[in-house]
Amino acid sequence: MGDTMDGTRQRRRGNTRQRIQDIALELFAEQGYEKTSLREIAERLDVTKAALYYHFKTKEEILVSIFDDLAKPIEDLIEWGKDQPHTLETKQEIVRRYSEALVAAAPLYRFMQENQATVRELRIGETFKHRMLGIRDILIDPTADLVDQVRCVSAMFTMHAGMFVLQDLEGDPEAKRQAVLEVATDLVTQAHRGTGGSAARS
Amino acid sequence: MGDTMDGTRQRRRGNTRQRIQDIALELFAEQGYEKTSLREIAERLDVTKAALYYHFKTKEEILVSIFDDLAKPIEDLIEWGKDQPHTLETKQEIVRRYSEALVAAAPLYRFMQENQATVRELRIGETFKHRMLGIRDILIDPTADLVDQVRCVSAMFTMHAGMFVLQDLEGDPEAKRQAVLEVATDLVTQAHRGTGGSAARS
Amino acid sequence: MGDTMDGTRQRRRGNTRQRIQDIALELFAEQGYEKTSLREIAERLDVTKAALYYHFKTKEEILVSIFDDLAKPIEDLIEWGKDQPHTLETKQEIVRRYSEALVAAAPLYRFMQENQATVRELRIGETFKHRMLGIRDILIDPTADLVDQVRCVSAMFTMHAGMFVLQDLEGDPEAKRQAVLEVATDLVTQAHRGTGGSAARS
Amino acid sequence: MGDTMDGTRQRRRGNTRQRIQDIALELFAEQGYEKTSLREIAERLDVTKAALYYHFKTKEEILVSIFDDLAKPIEDLIEWGKDQPHTLETKQEIVRRYSEALVAAAPLYRFMQENQATVRELRIGETFKHRMLGIRDILIDPTADLVDQVRCVSAMFTMHAGMFVLQDLEGDPEAKRQAVLEVATDLVTQAHRGTGGSAARS
DNA sequence: TATGAATGAGCATTCATTCAT
DNA sequence: CATGAATGAATGCTCATTCAT
DSSP: SSOSSEEEEEETTTTTTHHHHHHHHHHHHHHHHTTOHHHHHHHHHHHHHHHHHHHHHSSSHHHHHHHHHHHHHHHHHHHHHHHHHHHHHHHHHHHHHHHHHHHTTHHHHHHHHHHHHHHSSSSSHHHHHHHHHHHHHHHTTTTSOOOHHHHHHHHHHHHHHHHHHHGGGSSHHHHHHHHOOOOOOHHHHHHTTTSSGGGGGG | SSSSSSHHHHHHHHHHHHHHHHHHHHHHHHTOOOTTTTHHHHHHHTTTTHHHHHHOOHHHHHHHHHHHHHHHHHHHHHHHTTTTOOOHHHHHHHHHHHHHHHHTHHHHHHHHHHHHHHHSSHHHHHHHHHHHHHHHHSSSSSTHHHHHHHHHHHHHHHHHHHHOOOOOSSSOOOHHHHHHHHHHHHHHHHHHOOOOHHHHHH | OOSSSSSSSHHSOOOHHHHHHHHHHHHHHHOTTTTHHHHHHHHTTTHHHHHHHHOSSSSHHHHHHHHHHHHHHHHHEEEEEEEEEEEEEEEHHHHHHHHHHHHHTTTHHHHHHHHHHHHHHHHHHHHHHHHHHHHHHHHTTSSSSSHHHHHHHHHHHHHHHHHHGGGGSSSSSHHHHHHHHHHHHHHHHHHHHTSOOOOTTT | SSSSSSSSSHHHHOOOHHHHHHHHHHHHHOOOOOTTOOHHHHHTTSSOOHHHHHHHHSHHHHHHHHHHHHHHHHHHHHHHHSSSSOOHHHHHHHHHHHHHHHHHHHHHHHHHTTTTTHHHHHHHHHHHHHHHHHHHHHHHHHSOOOHHHHHHHHHHHHHHHHHHHHGGGGSHHHHHHHHHHHHHHHHHHHHHTTTTTTTHHH
């Protein structure tokens, strides 16, 4: 207590695991999973490749660990959502919280989005898909009108992709997030009201 | 009569280039660009790797050639759109045609969508981005309300992603496409009307 | 006769063989034998690789044919030399004629000089070595003093290497050749006189 | 006693880098750079190709490292020579020391001599050329008579080539070296005295 | 906690060569 | 005379992974 080993030390030594995750995610998001080699990660950290293997059993496990850490809040959110009544308010709340949760996990989601082909064959692929379906099932009844289902999927995609597609636009990120959120909320709301289908069109 | 000399045999030899493109796209879309090796492509075609190099200078060039062939109609569409007045009707027409054009190019777009990290560093990455911006500039004024811009981007993403995300849903593909189209059209229409910004909604 | 097929045609069509040799030697001398591919030669000639195989059975045979053509005068020279009495005058004459002969065969000799490692394993390697020994045996008795033998070898090397080593020097090529010739003649003359081994050796 | 713990065993592992260089130089000199594959080097060492890449980044770097190690004494010699007065004694001393230095670096120089076409495009090509010019500038004034310049170049070439050209001659190597040295010294001495030009001879 | 040394499998690419047309 | 299409063997190189220290 009160002594020097108060976190600084924890941050110097003993946080290699964390640093690996940080750099790995950065590189994965930037260049893709396959094009990022362990050599590159190790070099950036100024350790040897073998050191990575002290902390993680495989390359995939590095990714898995990142995913588990960063996607936890979102999993919690889904768990919470499942227990709520599927009212419009719940749905809007889910979308709002989801949008918030994505901020912290942005690089991970950018990675997931841009490396789907790779991710699909990885262990996290299934997990991720499950979660997406989890959210979808909260946002809309699987038996709902097709158009409304599309609206919900669209809402989710809008939130996922929105950020980094809008990345090269001017303007402050929070404003963009709000814009994305508004569009997503709209979509979910419309879907909930069941405006879908040709009736609306006639 | 009418079909000279069978054609099938004649085509057996002499269409290798096309067959390479077909198999390559199939594998690229299925497993990703990096994870698909030229050995695999060659084996599926029952030729040697060296044969691929007779027809294409590099692995990337195989992809480029596929892209150039399949994305041509979409490029044409954009060119056409640029010359039209930016009325609501034009926008809806663009969306409708775009949706149609995507059917033929579906596997390619699936590939582009799922391999963005890879594609970004390839020659076609820039080209693709340019086209997307081309469409966006037809659908919405770059100075428009942020929310409306998001709506347009969302419309495009909905069309891109819609198909294969909905792939595992029951129901006939054309019906799904119509549903996607409807949502996209809605989004573009709303964007055009400038309902963006929360004030308009309250 | 008197008609159009008077040599022009011979030069247009029908001289592909010659053109292959010319380009091949140029590239071999410039980049080395191994680093020059048949593809490159074919491209420069604007024919297909297969066309090369119509004219020559193998890559090596292209080189052999060049060698046989260009080195003929030198072979003749050696034959002539063998039948002469081994007087100083003969030796000086050989050196003089050799120096002259090298002008026409310069690119070939440059190639031989700069690709000895490669050439050694090729068929022409033995042939070339034989000729060199042939000249040496004219210039000096194999039982002569070691120093004088070195002088003769040095004379030959001076002539071989002289040209392209002096290539990057200013001055007209013929002047350089004369200089090289003078040094070579000196060496042979000294060797002949048996000055070998300085006072220190006597 | 005096030799701790044998040393041989300790060196078995841990000197792979050196062993690679040794075998590589041997093969490069014997077969040429291009015709020597990394597979071959690896096989001779009974390690995998990948092991070579642990110690050297590229094939070229193996050669560069050999060159850097073996040509160091010669570089030192040139540096030394540059600071001396350009008297006849200095020149003769340079030639003598150069001849000595070449003994240790013989296989490397044989390689350089026999693979000029290849070496020219490699990084060491320029370096080597620079050194040769360095020596030349010590041995003779660049404005000297052309014939005398040739004498100096000839002296250098004689030393380079002398050894392995005389390789297939009987007799002990040191005697041959002395013979080569004598001829080279003669040439440099004559060049220094400015006997060049036929006038001087008549 | 880490490293030094190495492996085995794989990859994109190139090459000389062949042969039916 | 020449081409179009293909092959088999090789090459330099990279990667994820292992393990003794």
